Amino acid sequence: MKIPLVLAATAMLMGGAARADCAFENDVDVKILAAAFEAWKAVTDAMAECGNVQAELDQEFRTKQPAAFAANPSLYQIGGVSNGTITPLLNEGTIRPLDDLVEKYGQHLQPNQLIRINGEIMAVAMMVNTFELTYRSDLFEEYGIDVPTDYDGLLAAAETLKDAEGIDYPLGAMTKSGWDLAMEFINVFQSSGEPLVNDDSTPNINNETGMNTLELLKALSDYMDPEFLVSDSTYVQQQLQQGRIAMANIWASRAGAVDNEAESSVVGKVETAMSPIAPFGDRPVATIWWDGIVIARNISDEAAEAAFRVAMEGMDTEMVEANNDAAVWLIQGYEPGRLAQGAIATATHDPAPLSYPSTVEMGLMHTALGNEVAAYLTGSRSAERTLDAIEASYSTAAREAGVLN
Amino acid sequence: MKFRTFAAFVGPSVFMMVVFIALPLASVFVQSFQVTQPVIERIEVESCTAGFLEQTCTTQVKTRPKINESGQVETTTRWVGLESYANLLQFDRVWAAISNGEPGRILQIDFWRALRFTLTFTLVTLPLVVGLGLAIALAVNNAARSIRGQVIFVSLLPFIITPVIGALSIRWLFYGDGIVTSWLETWLSTDISVAANGAAVEALMMFYRVWSVAPFAFVIFYAGLQTVNQDTLESAIIDGASRWQRLRFVIVPHLMPLIVFIALIHLMDAYRAFEEVVGFSSQAQRITLQWLTYDFLQPDDAGNRSISRASASAMLTMIGIVIILLPPLRRTWRDHKGIS
Numbered sequence: 001m002k003i004p005l006v007l008a009a010t011a012m013l014m015g016g017a018a019r020a021d022c023a024f025e026n027d028v029d030v031k032i033l034a035a036a037f038e039a040w041k042a043v044t045d046a047m048a049e050c051g052n053v054q055a056e057l058d059q060e061f062r063t064k065q066p067a068a069f070a071a072n073p074s075l076y077q078i079g080g081v082s083n084g085t086i087t088p089l090l091n092e093g094t095i096r097p098l099d100d101l102v103e104k105y106g107q108h109l110q111p112n113q114l115i116r117i118n119g120e121i122m123a124v125a126m127m128v129n130t131f132e133l134t135y136r137s138d139l140f141e142e143y144g145i146d147v148p149t150d151y152d153g154l155l156a157a158a159e160t161l162k163d164a165e166g167i168d169y170p171l172g173a174m175t176k177s178g179w180d181l182a183m184e185f186i187n188v189f190q191s192s193g194e195p196l197v198n199d200d201s202t203p204n205i206n207n208e209t210g211m212n213t214l215e216l217l218k219a220l221s222d223y224m225d226p227e228f229l230v231s232d233s234t235y236v237q238q239q240l241q242q243g244r245i246a247m248a249n250i251w252a253s254r255a256g257a258v259d260n261e262a263e264s265s266v267v268g269k270v271e272t273a274m275s276p277i278a279p280f281g282d283r284p285v286a287t288i289w290w291d292g293i294v295i296a297r298n299i300s301d302e303a304a305e306a307a308f309r310v311a312m313e314g315m316d317t318e319m320v321e322a323n324n325d326a327a328v329w330l331i332q333g334y335e336p337g338r339l340a341q342g343a344i345a346t347a348t349h350d351p352a353p354l355s356y357p358s359t360v361e362m363g364l365m366h367t368a369l370g371n372e373v374a375a376y377l378t379g380s381r382s383a384e385r386t387l388d389a390i391e392a393s394y395s396t397a398a399r400e401a402g403v404l405n
Numbered sequence: 406m407k408f409r410t411f412a413a414f415v416g417p418s419v420f421m422m423v424v425f426i427a428l429p430l431a432s433v434f435v436q437s438f439q440v441t442q443p444v445i446e447r448i449e450v451e452s453c454t455a456g457f458l459e460q461t462c463t464t465q466v467k468t469r470p471k472i473n474e475s476g477q478v479e480t481t482t483r484w485v486g487l488e489s490y491a492n493l494l495q496f497d498r499v500w501a502a503i504s505n506g507e508p509g510r511i512l513q514i515d516f517w518r519a520l521r522f523t524l525t526f527t528l529v530t531l532p533l534v535v536g537l538g539l540a541i542a543l544a545v546n547n548a549a550r551s552i553r554g555q556v557i558f559v560s561l562l563p564f565i566i567t568p569v570i571g572a573l574s575i576r577w578l579f580y581g582d583g584i585v586t587s588w589l590e591t592w593l594s595t596d597i598s599v600a601a602n603g604a605a606v607e608a609l610m611m612f613y614r615v616w617s618v619a620p621f622a623f624v625i626f627y628a629g630l631q632t633v634n635q636d637t638l639e640s641a642i643i644d645g646a647s648r649w650q651r652l653r654f655v656i657v658p659h660l661m662p663l664i665v666f667i668a669l670i671h672l673m674d675a676y677r678a679f680e681e682v683v684g685f686s687s688q689a690q691r692i693t694l695q696w697l698t699y700d701f702l703q704p705d706d707a708g709n710r711s712i713s714r715a716s717a718s719a720m721l722t723m724i725g726i727v728i729i730l731l732p733p734l735r736r737t738w739r740d741h742k743g744i745s
Contacts, residue, residue, distance in 0.1 A: 066708045083454055088708025093472045112460050116453040125455040177689035199466050226601035227581060229689035235581075290455035297476075330455060347457035355454045355461065360468055363707025371515065371700070374689035378603070381513055389513065396492050401709050402442030403468045 022050035022313050028306035030054070032293075033061050033068060034080020037253060039127055039291065039327035043080075046322075047314030061085070069094035074296035077307035082291045086115075086123060087358045095122060095294040101308040108316075113330050115292060125292035126315045127327040130275075130353065131187060131285065132342025134240060134255050135247035137271040139164055150277045151216060151285065154247070158223040161246045171223040172239045172248035175377075176232040182369035183287075187249075189213045190354045191281030197361040201403045203394045205365075206387040212280045214376055214383045221377055229374055241266065249275050249285060252343030256325050259339060272342025274349055284346045286353040290330070360403055368394040430723075437489055437716035443470030444479040489717040515697060516718070520725075522691045526611060527675040527729065533615045534671050535664055538622020543652075545623070546630045557627075564620035572684025575613050580685075603690040610681040610691065618674070622667045629663045630656070662740070669733050676726050694722045 029052050034040040036057040044055035058064065061080070066088040068075040074094070081089065089095045097120040102109060106124065115123040133148070140147065143161060148154040154171075161170035174180045189196060192209045221228055225239070237254045239245045241264040257263065258270040275284035293311045295304050317333035325337045328344065336344055346353060356362070368390050376386035398404035445468050453462040470478045495514050502510035511517045541560050548556050563571060578585045579599045586597050599605045633656055641651050657664075682688060682696040692700075701715035 062706060063704055066704070084706035087706065088704075091469050091708070092478050093476060112455055112458070114453070114460075115455060116451075116462070118451055128455055128457050176686065181689075201468060225581075226598035228601075230580065230600045230686040288454075288456060292455075328457065330457075344457055352456065352461070355456075358452070358454075358707075360707045360709060363705035363709050367705045367709075371688075375513060378689060385513070397709070397711060400440060400442075400489075400492070400711055400713060402445050 021046075021318065024050065024309060024313075026050040026052050026306055026310055028052060028303055030078065030303075030307045030310050031076045032056065032078035032080060032311075033058065033065055033076045034078075035059060035061050035082075035291075038256075039253065039323070039329075040080055042319060042323035042326050043126060043314040045314075046316070046319040047310050050310050050313050053310055065089065066092060066094070069296050069298070072298040073300075074298040077296055077299055077303055078311055079294045079296065080291065081123060081294050082129075082289050083356050083358045084289070084362075086294065087360065087363065089294060090117065090122060090358070091360065094297050096297040096304060097122060098124065098295060098308065101295070101305065104305075105309050105312050108332065110330060110332065113292070115290070123292045123294045124311070124315070125290040125330055127291050127329050127331075128343075128347060129251060129253050129289040129291060129328065130287065130343050130346050131249050132252050132255060132272045132346055133247060133249050133275055134258065134270055134272050134339075134342065136167075136243070136266065136269055138269045139167070139246050147271075147273045148276050149274065150279060151220075152279055154276045155219060155223070157247070158220075162223065164246065166243060167246050168244040169223060169225050169239075170246045171220060172231065172236040172245035172250075173220060173224055173228060174231065174233045174236050174248075174250060175217075175221070175224070175228045176235075177229045177374040178370040179366065180232050180370075181229070181373050181377075182366045184217065185213055185369050185373055186356070186366070187275075187285045187287055187353075188216055188278055190287060191278035191283050191285045193281065193283055193351065193354065195354075195357070196365050197357075197359070197394075201361050201398060203365065203391045203398075205369075205394075206391045209280060210387050210390075211383055212278070214373070214386060216278060217373070218377060229377065238263075240264075240270065252328055252340060252346075255339045255342070256337075270339070272339050274342060274345035275353070283351050283353045284349050286346050287356040288347055288353050289356055291327075360401065361398065364397045364401060364403075365394055368397060433716045433719050436712060437720050438484055438486060439482050440485045440489070440713045441480050441482040444481060445469070446471050485713070489713040490721070493714055493717050493721065515692065516694075516721075519692045519694045519697045522607070523676060523678060523693045523695075523725075525607075526614070526678055526681075526693070527672060530611050530614045530618070530675055531668060531671055533611075534618050534622050535667055537615060537619040538667065539626050539660075539664075541619065541623040542626035542630055545627060560623055561620045563617045564624075566617070568617065568680040569684055571617050572613050572680050575609065575616070576685050579609060600686070600690075606685060606687050606690045610678075610685055610687060613681060613684070614675065614678070618671065622671075625663050625667055626660060629660045633659050662737075665733050665737055669730060669737075672729050672733070673726055676729055677722065694718065694725065698722060 031054045032044060032047065033056050034044065036059050040057050044057065047053045048055065062085050065079055065085065069079060069089055070092060079089065079095070099121050102114065102121055109124060113125045114121045115125055135147065139161060143164065145157045145160055148157050158170040161167065164170070173184060175184050186196060189205065189209060194204065194209055196205055198204045225231065233251055233254050236248050236250055237257050240248060240258050243266045255272055259267050261267050275286040277283060278285050295307055315331055317331060320329045320331045320333045324335055325339070328336065328340050372386060372390045372393055375381040376383055395404060447466050447468050449464060450467045451462060451464045453460045473479045493516050495516070498514055499511050502508055512521055545553060545556050545560065577583055586599060590597050599609065637655055638651060641655055646654070677695045678693045679695040679699065682691070682693055698715050698718040701711040701718060704710045
């Protein structure tokens with residue numbers, strides 16, 4: 001299909017000759033495939049300074065990566081992954097343990113960056129991503145609203161701001177039908193601390209928490225643009241930048257854009273706070289994600305060594321100092337900026353939000369939610385039937401994938 | 406023509422059709438009756454994941470595919486008969502909906518929802534494409550020679566634009582605060598949300614399809630109009646036939662084979678509608694059969710894809726096209742044999 005290719009932002013960066021910024025001169029060809037967002041651009045640009053580095057930043061990476069890494073030799077030496085997309089690489093055994101390389105070249109890494117599976121280091125994280133409440137502090141002040149710490153407070157704030165001057169809608173959300181809407185459901189559900197899938201792979205959503213989650217999503221949608229089912233993260237970012245909404249619980253990696261003077265009309269008027277807590281839960285409505293690098297198994301040890309050294313150069317303090325606000329970095333030298341405060345408050349709340357689970361079942365559940373939740377929000381199906389449908393849709397897919405009998 | 410010459414001309418094309426169409430089709434057919442799964446093992450895994458300040462390590466039972474000695478995922482393939490078709494059609498839910506006296510609930514099942522929309526989409530756009538194409542052709546044919554070139558160019562534009570780009574430009578006119586929507590909002594002084602309304606999205610998708618395909622019908626009809634017998638037309642005028650009667654009794658019968666041709670092509674294309682769903686992000690409101698197949702094939706973050714259901718869905722789409730093409734094909738066949 002040509003459509004995803006058209007939509008995919010593909011950026012190719014060719015590394016020229018080694019520059020002084022890199023500690024060593026790399027003479028082995030190193031290719032990296034990662035997602036296309038600001039933080040990866042910063043890291044791959046820094047890697048390219050070592051020479052012979054070719055970076056491909058592509059939003060279709062999740063489709064390409066498993067097949068490309070399964071090839072022998074692997075088509076890429078380095079992969080950019082998150083805790084969601086590392087699953088197929090781990091399961092198919094196409095990435096290598098990094099303990100030796102970390103010992104040799106990664107002594108400066110923080111223990112927090114080393115992603116261990118059964119004791120072996122399988123990935124090195126560079127940043128965390130989570131959600132934060134992004135709100136217009138000027139409007140909150142004008143209407144005398146305290147920053148909400150739970151969703152009852154958030155709904156009350158939305159009610160107050162319903163007719164506020166200058167904005168179209170009090171609330172924005174990343175609720176585009178499909179992946180985004182499913183993410184929203186997962187965040188709200190996991191505020192309860194319960195898993196969406198049980199240990200025996202059976203679904204755990206057809207219960208009170210599932211019902212509460214759906215009802216909260218519906219209550220929120222009353223304060224949003226009626227076109228909320230086509231609203232993805234870029235759309236919410238633009239709504240914030242153009243001052244059309246007063247608040248949104250969004251990806252921390254998106255918040256920085258509100259201070260971009262070229263695009264935003266609300267520079268300096270936006271603050272961030274912890275993602276509020278759902279009325280039925282005790283954790284912020286968020287999941288914790290990390291992004292980082294993995295090294296392919298199907299390459300020579302020399303190539304792996306060169307790739308790892310290049311990756312370390314890309315993830316060094318120098319890079320963080322130059323791109324401090326591009327992400328919530330885990331790398332030494334990071335100084336959290338004003339718009340990262342909310343994300344940090346979310347991540348450090350006690351009890352902390354759950355990490356997005358790296359499991360086969362979670363992928364199936366994510367798809368089932370993405371396909372079924374919208375019918376409830378458009379009003380064409382009741383909440384009970386929607387939960388039944390999610391359960392049925394998940395079970396069919398899980399049986400087909402062989403994880404459920 | 407000698408058989409040898411004939412074979413030399415046709416051979417490469419037959420070969421290509423076998424390799425690129427027949428074999429994949431046979432493979433999809435077989436896969437729709439099979440399920441291929443990795444051999445799953447449940448093991449306890451301790452995983453440590455990054456937090457902002459510290460790691461959280463959890464020990465959990467995880468399902469993982471077994472890796473064999475050569476480093477590949479071990480898979481098993483078994484025959485499941487019509488199971489994938491049953492998962493797609495969900496007859497149990499269909500019967501339940503009917504026996505509860507709520508047939509509307511059938512449309513909450515993805516396949517039936519997609520089928521309902523695909524059929525409506527195909528059958529509504531068909532007469533519009535043929536009608537609009539014919540209208541443009543007649544208009545151009547009757548336009549003064551001096552402006553004909555420009556008119557043809559303008560009419561062909563929608564056909565030249567890449568489908569996704571065309572869909573996106575119409576989306577941007579209407580979605581959110583699009584130009585047309587803003588204009589309508591000021592004019593009617595109400596708030597309009599096109600994307601929140603299923604029927605409006607459906608209408609936009611059809612509008613886009615007619616807008617982008619009508620030029621194709623126009624080109625064909627315009628060529629056909631050049632071959633209308635002028636003597637017949639003149640004698641019709643002498644007999645006192647009105648403009649409408651000339652169209653009805655001389656021009657349309659002459660163009661009939663072309664109309665059937667356009668109908669065939671359009672039915673095939675529209676039944677496989679896909680760009681509209683992507684361009685208008687209509688998943689929440691409307692989906693098509695082709696999009697359903699694509700959605701099954703698209704891997705999720707954990708790398709799962711539903712090959713078997715995708716194959717079944719593709720086979721059903723093909724069967725649907727064959728059924729929908731039968732009436733025009735029968736007509737062509739009758740004409741071909743000279744029976745009327």
